[in-house]
Amino acid sequence: MIMDRRDIEKLTSIVGRGNILTDKEERICYAYDATNQLHLPGAVLFPASATEISRIMTLANRQGFPVTPRGAGSGFTGGSLPVEGGVVVSLERMNRILEIDEENLLAVVEPGVVNGDLQMAVERLGLFYPPDPSSMKFCTIGGNIAECAGGPRAVKYGVTRDYVLGLEVVLPDGGIVDTGVATIKGVVGYDLTRLFVGSEGTLGIVTRATLKLLPLPEAFNTMMVTFKDVVDGAKAVSAIIRSGVVPTAVEIIDGVSIGCVKDGAATGIPDGVDAILLIELDGDRGSIDRDAASVKDLCLENNGLDIKIASSKKEVKALWRLRRALSPSLARIKPNKLNEDVVVPRSKIPDLLSGVRDVSEDKGLMIPCFGHAGDGNIHVNVMYDARDKGETERAWEAVKAVFELVVRLGGTISGEHGVGTAKAPYISMELKPPVINVMKDIKDLFDPKGILNPGKIFQCHRGGSDEGP
Amino acid sequence: MKVLKELVQELDRCVRCGTCRGVCPTFGVILREAASARGKVSLAKSYVDGDIALSRTFIRHISECVLCGACEEVCANDVPVPDIIIAARGEKVRSEGLPFTASAVMKGLNRPHTFMSLALRVASKFQPALFKKVPKESGMRRRFPVPLVDKDRLVPPLAGKFMLDTLKKSGKVERGVFVSRSRDSKVRVGFFAGCLTNYISPNIGIASIEVLNRVGADVFVPLKQVCCGMPALGMGDVKDAKSLALRNLDAFEGLDLDFITTSCATCGEALKRRFKDLLLDAGDPATGRRVEEYCGKVRDINALLVNELGIGDIIPAAAGDESRKVATYHDPCHLRRSQGIKEEPRELLEMAGLRIKEMNHPCRCCGLGGSFNLTHYGFSMEIGKKKAEDIDSTGAEIAATACPGCILQIKDGLHHVGSTVKVVHVIELLAGRLRGGEGMNSG
Numbered sequence: 001m002i003m004d005r006r007d008i009e010k011l012t013s014i015v016g017r018g019n020i021l022t023d024k025e026e027r028i029c030y031a032y033d034a035t036n037q038l039h040l041p042g043a044v045l046f047p048a049s050a051t052e053i054s055r056i057m058t059l060a061n062r063q064g065f066p067v068t069p070r071g072a073g074s075g076f077t078g079g080s081l082p083v084e085g086g087v088v089v090s091l092e093r094m095n096r097i098l099e100i101d102e103e104n105l106l107a108v109v110e111p112g113v114v115n116g117d118l119q120m121a122v123e124r125l126g127l128f129y130p131p132d133p134s135s136m137k138f139c140t141i142g143g144n145i146a147e148c149a150g151g152p153r154a155v156k157y158g159v160t161r162d163y164v165l166g167l168e169v170v171l172p173d174g175g176i177v178d179t180g181v182a183t184i185k186g187v188v189g190y191d192l193t194r195l196f197v198g199s200e201g202t203l204g205i206v207t208r209a210t211l212k213l214l215p216l217p218e219a220f221n222t223m224m225v226t227f228k229d230v231v232d233g234a235k236a237v238s239a240i241i242r243s244g245v246v247p248t249a250v251e252i253i254d255g256v257s258i259g260c261v262k263d264g265a266a267t268g269i270p271d272g273v274d275a276i277l278l279i280e281l282d283g284d285r286g287s288i289d290r291d292a293a294s295v296k297d298l299c300l301e302n303n304g305l306d307i308k309i310a311s312s313k314k315e316v317k318a319l320w321r322l323r324r325a326l327s328p329s330l331a332r333i334k335p336n337k338l339n340e341d342v343v344v345p346r347s348k349i350p351d352l353l354s355g356v357r358d359v360s361e362d363k364g365l366m367i368p369c370f371g372h373a374g375d376g377n378i379h380v381n382v383m384y385d386a387r388d389k390g391e392t393e394r395a396w397e398a399v400k401a402v403f404e405l406v407v408r409l410g411g412t413i414s415g416e417h418g419v420g421t422a423k424a425p426y427i428s429m430e431l432k433p434p435v436i437n438v439m440k441d442i443k444d445l446f447d448p449k450g451i452l453n454p455g456k457i458f459q460c461h462r463g464g465s466d467e468g469p
Numbered sequence: 470m471k472v473l474k475e476l477v478q479e480l481d482r483c484v485r486c487g488t489c490r491g492v493c494p495t496f497g498v499i500l501r502e503a504a505s506a507r508g509k510v511s512l513a514k515s516y517v518d519g520d521i522a523l524s525r526t527f528i529r530h531i532s533e534c535v536l537c538g539a540c541e542e543v544c545a546n547d548v549p550v551p552d553i554i555i556a557a558r559g560e561k562v563r564s565e566g567l568p569f570t571a572s573a574v575m576k577g578l579n580r581p582h583t584f585m586s587l588a589l590r591v592a593s594k595f596q597p598a599l600f601k602k603v604p605k606e607s608g609m610r611r612r613f614p615v616p617l618v619d620k621d622r623l624v625p626p627l628a629g630k631f632m633l634d635t636l637k638k639s640g641k642v643e644r645g646v647f648v649s650r651s652r653d654s655k656v657r658v659g660f661f662a663g664c665l666t667n668y669i670s671p672n673i674g675i676a677s678i679e680v681l682n683r684v685g686a687d688v689f690v691p692l693k694q695v696c697c698g699m700p701a702l703g704m705g706d707v708k709d710a711k712s713l714a715l716r717n718l719d720a721f722e723g724l725d726l727d728f729i730t731t732s733c734a735t736c737g738e739a740l741k742r743r744f745k746d747l748l749l750d751a752g753d754p755a756t757g758r759r760v761e762e763y764c765g766k767v768r769d770i771n772a773l774l775v776n777e778l779g780i781g782d783i784i785p786a787a788a789g790d791e792s793r794k795v796a797t798y799h800d801p802c803h804l805r806r807s808q809g810i811k812e813e814p815r816e817l818l819e820m821a822g823l824r825i826k827e828m829n830h831p832c833r834c835c836g837l838g839g840s841f842n843l844t845h846y847g848f849s850m851e852i853g854k855k856k857a858e859d860i861d862s863t864g865a866e867i868a869a870t871a872c873p874g875c876i877l878q879i880k881d882g883l884h885h886v887g888s889t890v891k892v893v894h895v896i897e898l899l900a901g902r903l904r905g906g907e908g909m910n911s912g
Contacts, residue, residue, distance in 0.1 A: 025526040028515050029502035036485045073502070074487040092500045116491070137491035328486040328545035335481065
């Protein structure tokens with residue numbers, strides 16, 4: 001969609017000449033996210049305040065052009081892709097940590113703050129912001145809120161929604177509202193804060209967030225356990241959860257994924273290892289040692305081969321670097337992937353992994369799995385080559401088969417990436433029509449003209465069917 | 470060197486995950502996607518696909534990179550971003566040629582250093598008229614507008630006597646090669662000075678020769694050597710970089726050397742790796758063999774001293790003494806990332822009698838980026854200020870590094886933040902210790 005010249009002029013007067021980009025070269029750089037798809041916007045705006053965003057939304061609402069909010073563009077489901085053109089509103093300039101309240105354990109931040117920067121800032125004061133998506137060194141809090149990002153520590157600490165107390169949001173009609181509280185408790189009226197968290201930028205643009213902090217745990221302990229069979233690894237996870245130990249994180253990496261990182265980095269992982277568990281514990285030193293001992297025993301009881309405990313900060317970092325490099329490194333197998341972040345009840349992880357293995361054999365495709373076994377959230381990556389038509393078709397069939405399996409096991413098709421465009425065709429596999437209709441009514445209430453981040457979550461806005469392919 | 474169109478596979482390896490945003494120094498300053506590696510790779514891909522032309526905007530974005538390689542280091546798919554940037558800059562050189570000033574400089578560099586010496590010696594006479602010395606710091610500020618020189622820039626003074634000129638007149642020249650023999654000749658080492666050492670900081674070169682002699686190396690400095698070619702390559706000027714590489718192969722030939730070394734991190738990358746990139750695909754097997762042999766002998770001086778010449782047996786580290794002076798060490802990109810050398814310079818600092826206090830982000834680029842600093846001074850200094858703050862907040866008395874380029878940039882950066890930390894090359898400190906002093910007579 002080509003932007004109207006007069007609209008561009010008005011937008012320029014709102015954000016200032018230096019904060020709007022219209023050259024094709026510039027727009028190309030805001031046409032993608034981590035899905036690696038391209039949708040060229042008509043212009044890119046860098047507002048500095050809620051007021052400016054409000055004026056942008058007012059204009060968009062009057063003129064009817066789409067607005068797509070964007071943080072770091074690191075999402076996996078296309079949440080920040082301007083699929084219907086219009087303008088991208090990049091929140092990169094609004095990147096100030098406004099306040100860290102040590103007495104009340106709160107932080108007030110703008111949406112463009114990088115997750116890792118916030119973590120460092122609060123940790124310097126002995127505080128802790130737990131949500132830690134693998135992209136934490138570059139993803140932004142605004143994006144985290146829009147997608148309700150999780151991360152390895154979700155096992156013990158939950159996800160982004162558990163840390164958002166209040167929000168300032170610009171609504172699609174340009175109105176600015178404050179939701180929520182700056183306290184731990186608060187039940188006055190509907191919980192709009194929770195409605196906005198995970199709404200994928202379809203209901204409003206978050207311009208300020210009040211976040212809950214915790215005291216920083218005294219110590220961390222990270223260990224790596226290898227297994228000959230991935231199902232043994234999954235059983236060990238179930239055993240740990242059952243035992244009452246609550247680890248900070250329990251990550252599982254299957255054999256195919258191990259092959260990818262081994263290819264890319266010297267890892268010292270021997271051959272014949274089909275699964276790795278990365279387990280992190282935190283707390284005071286006494287409890288950590290006790291928990292570490294029981295975790296160790298449980299792994300050995302479930303055929304764990306080798307247990308390596310990181311003895312320095314450097315070793316801990318190296319272990320986690322390996323885990324964080326996984327997702328992008330899969331491109332070594334095949335150029336394209338369908339990256340699904342399904343969740344099953346934790347006791348069903350072995351069923352999920354063996355089920356995915358069956359799908360993989362049936363479709364003749366590599367499907368590396370890794371992820372947050374501790375909370376049942378497994379990243380299932382169907383690898384294929386988009387240039388091969390048959391393979392592409394089988395890849396989509398495989399995704400559908402995996403989703404069917406997940407729903408059958410009582411799980412959900414997205415734990416932390418969101419629906420975006422990538423999973424829009426499948427939501428009806430999980431959600432019944434009346435629920436989808438309520439959701440569409442909510443969207444309609446906030447954004448009757450459908451101008452804010454259109455084309456996401458629902459395949460058809462209203463009246464149409466969201467039946468899968 | 471591959472041209473951009475030959476790098477399609479490498480371009481396609483980028484999955485747009487955004488990891489590079491977290492480490493890219495230029496992105497860190499302007500916070501715009503086009504400044505990040507991911508943005509530049511996307512632009513290069515669009516150019517190769519014919520979606521955009523060799524436009525001013527494209528060229529500007531491709532120019533805004535310090536080639537530090539931090540993105541390549543964190544990239545899970547090993548996208549060779551610096552190679553892509555160099556190739557993209559090459560597109561411009563191929564279609565438009567070099568800008569006038571750059572082309573004049575390249576013509577000069579493509580002759581033996583003696584030619585440039587003459588030109589620069591004349592220039593050095595005008596220094597006091599154009600610049601005033603900044604007290605206490607080894608730098609100068611301009612008095613009047615000077616082309617290419619920003620008014621706040623701390624300009625490094627040209628050395629009173631250039632290194633190779635000094636060596637030439639030393640009386641120790643045998644058939645065009647300066648030779649300085651060790652008391653116990655164990656190995657034959659060729660020394661590559663590089664432009665910054667030759668013209669601005671000859672004492673780094675002199676200190677290098679001294680230290681090498683002390684550990685039993687006979688040092689050979691061919692006076693015919695020329696610029697390493699990295700400034701040319703950084704601009705995408707492959708043609709001049711190739712011709713410089715060939716001249717340097719010639720200059721070191723026939724000396725029966727065991728090693729070739731340099732005290733410049735950037736020259737080290739050129740000699741060890743880029744010469745191969747430039748000359749191996751020439752389709753000329755004889756040159757191929759020569760360049761393989763040459764590159765195989767190249768060692769950075771820190772690595773050479775520690776790993777090959779056993780300097781640790783001669784001067785053990787002065788560990789434990791808490792009264793030692795405190796130094797912090799900056800990892801030059803072209804040493805740590807391009808050559809994987811990080812421990813050796815730190816070991817040498819301990820041997821020089823210093824206690825190391827690590828700064829935050831020791832391997833974050835200083836922002837010099839070769840000619841980037843000349844063409845994008847303000848930008849370069851924004852990156853440089855972050856480095857200066859990291860250094861200053863350690864409380865160290867000395868900032869040591871192993872690259873004459875980083876030294877100039879860090880001095881300028883520290884000057885901007887009002888810090889008095891002294892900036893010195895590791896080898897100068899080591900030579901100072903060997904002489905029995907502190908080794909602080911830099912500048």
